[in-house]
Amino acid sequence: MSNKISETLTFECETGNYHTFCPISCVAWLYQKIEDSFFLVVGTKTCGYFLQNALGVMIFAEPRYAMAELEEGDISAQLNDYEELKRLCLQIKKDRNPSVIIWIGTCTTEIIKMDLEGMAPKLENELGIPIIVARANGLDYAFTQGEDTVSAAMAHRCPEQILLIERKKVIQDSNIQNFFSFLSLEKEEKTINKNKNFEKLKKNPPLVLFGSLPSTVASQLSSELKRQSVQVSGWLPAQRYTDLPSLGDQVYVCGVNPFLSRTATTLMRRRKCKLIGAPFPIGPDGTRAWIEKICSVFGIQTEGLGKREEQIWENLKDYLDLVRGKSVFFMGDNLLEISLARFLIRCGMIVYEIGIPYLDKRYQAAELLFSQNTCKNMSIPMPRIVEKPDNYNQIQRMRELKPDLAITGMAHANPLEARGINTKWSVEFTFAQIHGFTNARDVLELVTRPLRRNNNLENLGWSNLTKKETKNKV
Amino acid sequence: MKLAYWMYAGPAHIGTLRVASSFKNVHAIMHAPLGDDYFNVMRSMLERERDFTPVTASIVDRHVLARGSQEKVVDNITRKDKEERPDLIVLTPTCTSSILQEDLQNFVDRASITSNSDVILADVNHYRVNELQAADRTLEQVVRYYLEKARRQGTLDQSITKEPSANIIGIFTLGFHNQHDCRELKRLLQDLNIKINKIIPEGGSVKDLQYLPKAWFNLVPYREIGLMTAIYLEKNFGMPYISITPMGIVDTAECIRQIEKHVNNLVSNKKVNYEPYIDQQTRFVSQAAWFSRSIDCQNLTGKKAVVFGDATHAASITRILAREMGIRVSCTGTYCKHDTEWFKEQVQGFCDEILITDDHTKVGDMIARIEPSAIFGTQMERHIGKRLDIPCGVISSPVHIQNFPLGYRPFLGYEGTNQIADLVYNSFTLGMEDHLLEIFGGHDTKEVITKSLSTDTDLTWNHESQLELNKIPGFVRGKIKRNTEKFARQNNITNITVEIMYAAKEALSA
Numbered sequence: 001m002s003n004k005i006s007e008t009l010t011f012e013c014e015t016g017n018y019h020t021f022c023p024i025s026c027v028a029w030l031y032q033k034i035e036d037s038f039f040l041v042v043g044t045k046t047c048g049y050f051l052q053n054a055l056g057v058m059i060f061a062e063p064r065y066a067m068a069e070l071e072e073g074d075i076s077a078q079l080n081d082y083e084e085l086k087r088l089c090l091q092i093k094k095d096r097n098p099s100v101i102i103w104i105g106t107c108t109t110e111i112i113k114m115d116l117e118g119m120a121p122k123l124e125n126e127l128g129i130p131i132i133v134a135r136a137n138g139l140d141y142a143f144t145q146g147e148d149t150v151s152a153a154m155a156h157r158c159p160e161q162i163l164l165i166e167r168k169k170v171i172q173d174s175n176i177q178n179f180f181s182f183l184s185l186e187k188e189e190k191t192i193n194k195n196k197n198f199e200k201l202k203k204n205p206p207l208v209l210f211g212s213l214p215s216t217v218a219s220q221l222s223s224e225l226k227r228q229s230v231q232v233s234g235w236l237p238a239q240r241y242t243d244l245p246s247l248g249d250q251v252y253v254c255g256v257n258p259f260l261s262r263t264a265t266t267l268m269r270r271r272k273c274k275l276i277g278a279p280f281p282i283g284p285d286g287t288r289a290w291i292e293k294i295c296s297v298f299g300i301q302t303e304g305l306g307k308r309e310e311q312i313w314e315n316l317k318d319y320l321d322l323v324r325g326k327s328v329f330f331m332g333d334n335l336l337e338i339s340l341a342r343f344l345i346r347c348g349m350i351v352y353e354i355g356i357p358y359l360d361k362r363y364q365a366a367e368l369l370f371s372q373n374t375c376k377n378m379s380i381p382m383p384r385i386v387e388k389p390d391n392y393n394q395i396q397r398m399r400e401l402k403p404d405l406a407i408t409g410m411a412h413a414n415p416l417e418a419r420g421i422n423t424k425w426s427v428e429f430t431f432a433q434i435h436g437f438t439n440a441r442d443v444l445e446l447v448t449r450p451l452r453r454n455n456n457l458e459n460l461g462w463s464n465l466t467k468k469e470t471k472n473k474v
Numbered sequence: 475m476k477l478a479y480w481m482y483a484g485p486a487h488i489g490t491l492r493v494a495s496s497f498k499n500v501h502a503i504m505h506a507p508l509g510d511d512y513f514n515v516m517r518s519m520l521e522r523e524r525d526f527t528p529v530t531a532s533i534v535d536r537h538v539l540a541r542g543s544q545e546k547v548v549d550n551i552t553r554k555d556k557e558e559r560p561d562l563i564v565l566t567p568t569c570t571s572s573i574l575q576e577d578l579q580n581f582v583d584r585a586s587i588t589s590n591s592d593v594i595l596a597d598v599n600h601y602r603v604n605e606l607q608a609a610d611r612t613l614e615q616v617v618r619y620y621l622e623k624a625r626r627q628g629t630l631d632q633s634i635t636k637e638p639s640a641n642i643i644g645i646f647t648l649g650f651h652n653q654h655d656c657r658e659l660k661r662l663l664q665d666l667n668i669k670i671n672k673i674i675p676e677g678g679s680v681k682d683l684q685y686l687p688k689a690w691f692n693l694v695p696y697r698e699i700g701l702m703t704a705i706y707l708e709k710n711f712g713m714p715y716i717s718i719t720p721m722g723i724v725d726t727a728e729c730i731r732q733i734e735k736h737v738n739n740l741v742s743n744k745k746v747n748y749e750p751y752i753d754q755q756t757r758f759v760s761q762a763a764w765f766s767r768s769i770d771c772q773n774l775t776g777k778k779a780v781v782f783g784d785a786t787h788a789a790s791i792t793r794i795l796a797r798e799m800g801i802r803v804s805c806t807g808t809y810c811k812h813d814t815e816w817f818k819e820q821v822q823g824f825c826d827e828i829l830i831t832d833d834h835t836k837v838g839d840m841i842a843r844i845e846p847s848a849i850f851g852t853q854m855e856r857h858i859g860k861r862l863d864i865p866c867g868v869i870s871s872p873v874h875i876q877n878f879p880l881g882y883r884p885f886l887g888y889e890g891t892n893q894i895a896d897l898v899y900n901s902f903t904l905g906m907e908d909h910l911l912e913i914f915g916g917h918d919t920k921e922v923i924t925k926s927l928s929t930d931t932d933l934t935w936n937h938e939s940q941l942e943l944n945k946i947p948g949f950v951r952g953k954i955k956r957n958t959e960k961f962a963r964q965n966n967i968t969n970i971t972v973e974i975m976y977a978a979k980e981a982l983s984a
């Protein structure tokens with residue numbers, strides 16, 4: 001990992017009075033990702049209300065998550081929390097029979113110091129279902145960091161990689177193939193080819209990618225690496241809990257999302273994996289840099305990558321014409337901001353400010369460096385990065401800067417639109433498919449939507465829809 | 475601990491925030507961890523608010539856990555005071571902050587010394603009251619605060635207005651069709667020559683609260699919010715209040731008669747008589763009375779319906795269906811458990827059974843058991859209806875964005891009766907059309923649906939019996955399925971075959 005983040009980068013830190021989703025929202029996409037899981041959020045009505053409203057329609061599709069709603073008796077310890085959780089988990093086991101139950105600790109469990117980590121192993125023994133504890137609370141984390149806490153907790157459950165056994169297996173496999181050598185010649189040829197491919201792919205040490213992506217996106221990225229003869233040996237999290245990848249000191253790991261710093265740390269320190277610090281595969285530029293970095297670690301020369309990137313940019317042309325020269329303001333709420341800003345700068349946009357809830361300068365080092373280079377190449381100054389932003393101040397700044405587009409949460413989107421500022425709801429970037437070459441278009445689809453909409457409405461003369469504000473109010 | 479997937483009423487602080495942000499120029503500061511300001515998203519999205527929601531958070535983080543909020547809350551209050559210059563700042567505790575047991579009142583006292591705004595601490599217990607109760611309480615608290623302040627300062631004017639006038643209490647943000655209801659009530663009072671004194675909290679200014687006692691009476695259209703305030707005003711200022719919800723023709727008339735009574739109590743010479751107005755409106759302006767008489771509505775006679783929602787809407791709709799349209803309400807219920815007594819009294823004699831619960835699976839199971847022709851409920855019941863192929867009209871919160879229509883859709887008053895008649899009639903006809911389609915083989919390729927929401931079914935249908943079941947027209951399929959399963963259970967059969975189906979049918983007809 002490079003430590004050459006130059007001094008020209010300016011980081012600011014404001015008051016932390018900003019709007020974002022509570023990290024428990026990660027259950028929304030994780031329960032869909034991990035098919036055999038059940039998420040139990042141990043919290044209050046407030047948490048439940050948030051989830052039910054934030055997830056909207058999904059709630060009616062019999063989701064595999066529920067609230068363990070704490071009542072007054074739980075808070076004042078009149079009820080035994082172990083017994084209570086046991087009762088609920090038994091119920092869940094009976095109704096859904098999941099392969100794993102994930103307890104999401106919340107602010108309340110933190111404050112009343114409920115020992116979830118202590119109770120989980122005991123209950124796990126009694127119940128016969130693995131119980132994982134992730135403290136995804138609003139006291140410590142913002143939005144997507146919830147996934148980080150879950151992945152980090154899950155990293156402990158991945159089986160240990162034992163290379164010897166693996167090798168033996170390969171030998172055995174080829175023995176079996178020899179045994180079947182009476183098969184037709186054609187088939188044999190195929191097997192040999194396959195073996196060759198297999199050998200070729202097997203060259204790189206095991207590589208585990210971490211970050212929850214929709215399965216199509218995950219396989220897109222895997223096949224992107226396969227083109228460069230890099231074999232991905234597993235994903236954390238996998239489609240099913242029972243398919244978690246093996247980890248060990250021979251295993252290389254690489255993140256696909258910028259908010260997974262705890263997971264990265266856990267993988268390095270606790271599972272002794274080797275972390276590949278790369279920019280994140282968001283946008284064609286990011287994807288190329290990501291693949292190049294992985295290949296360089298394995299000593300593989302990339303093939304046709306530049307051409308592939310060019311091709312993608314070529315396909316984006318219509319959207320690029322729309323965004324070129326337009327300005328963006330990231331209010332900051334999901335930690336994807338640095339990567340998205342870098343991509344948009346490369347698209348020719350001007351970024352005024354990158355708000356971000358939390359920035360791990362080590363985990364994001366490669367991405368930061370890449371961003372800086374992008375700015376240099378596009379000959380614009382590196383935008384200011386504001387950690388823990390203050391939404392009120394940001395809105396004041398926005399009034400002066402009048403950006404063409406504000407990427408912001410829903411709390412501010414409508415009021416900003418009423419004041420003539422185009423907005424894009426930031427959460428959509430979390431749920432949309434934005435990774436890899438294939439999905440670059442989707443990112444721009446999102447970014448340009450308000451711009452395209454406004455092309456249609458522009459001449460109607462009612463972009464500002466607020467009553468005259470007399471006071472010095474926002 | 476309670477295993478919960480969904481809830482009808484939100485947490486207490488939501489109620490407080492709804493009241494605070496309904497007033498003009500009132501700012502709420504939540505003492506809450508990051509992400510608890512979800513209220514802003516709801517208000518901005520559901521109500522499509524153009525203005526920034528006047529709610530900010532004084533963030534509770536690790537440092538606050540370790541050392542207490544110290545200056546943080548006070549700083550945030552004084553900062554907001556300078557930035558926005560609100561008339562009132564409401565410090566709102568959340569469930570998280572209430573277990574920290576910090577002395578928030580102390581912060582409020584300190585902050586009010588330096589700030590120009592008034593500062594109060596919302597007095598709600600998060601583990602005992604829900605959103606609706608908290609809203610009711612907060613409104614009363616704010617009103618009490620300003621009336622007592624006016625009394626202390628000697629600016630309280632207790633004389634009533636010359637002309638008859640009324641306060642409307644309980645219209646607020648994120649309320650089910652509240653904006654439209656408010657407009658309809660204003661129109662109604664205008665028709666009766668009654669001036670509107672104040673409408674609170676929506677759009678009201680806290681500075682004007684001291685003029686509340688100038689009205690002749692208070693009108694509290696909804697059961698859930700405003701009653702506490704009305705009772706306070708009655709006790710302290712002798713103001714009468716009307717708590718009959720003017721929903722449906724009969725209740726609207728009853729409400730108007732109450733108004734007549736209160737007005738006539740205070741005028742000495744010119745007594746008013748609203749009976750001709752009621753008659754005119756009922757027979758010719760509102761179409762609902764005529765609709766009940768028309769052959770359309772005749773077709774609905776005896777059709778089964780289920781009603782569920784908040785106390786106000788569920789009770790009123792139940793009475794409208796049963797009394798004004800001749801529909802059989804098989805079950806009616808509410809999630810307002812705190813108001814059970816009142817609710818039972820209201821719907822007595824208008825329904826077969828009553829269900830008081832805040833567990834949506836119980837509601838779902840009840841609907842599956844009764845199999846009504848139509849449901850009138852919340853968004854949750856709409857989804858249950860979708861799953862069971864039963865049409866549903868949404869009559870109460872919790873609601874989605876489509877229940878904040880841009881068009882004029884009151885539920886109260888005479889226009890409200892028209893809207894409700896449309897809603898009811900459309901729900902039923904849609905159901906009929908669907909059945910006709912099924913009878914004539916419109917779309918019969920659907921998978922069999924499980925009628926029960928609980929996951930306790932222990933019976934399996936083999937392939938042939940599944941196919942056989944699919945052949946049965948949709949509108950009786952559920953019934954046959956259930957009868958078969960009942961028969962199977964009685965005879966300890968777990969695997970259902972075509973033979974079992976026939977056996978069940980024979981057993982039933984025998």
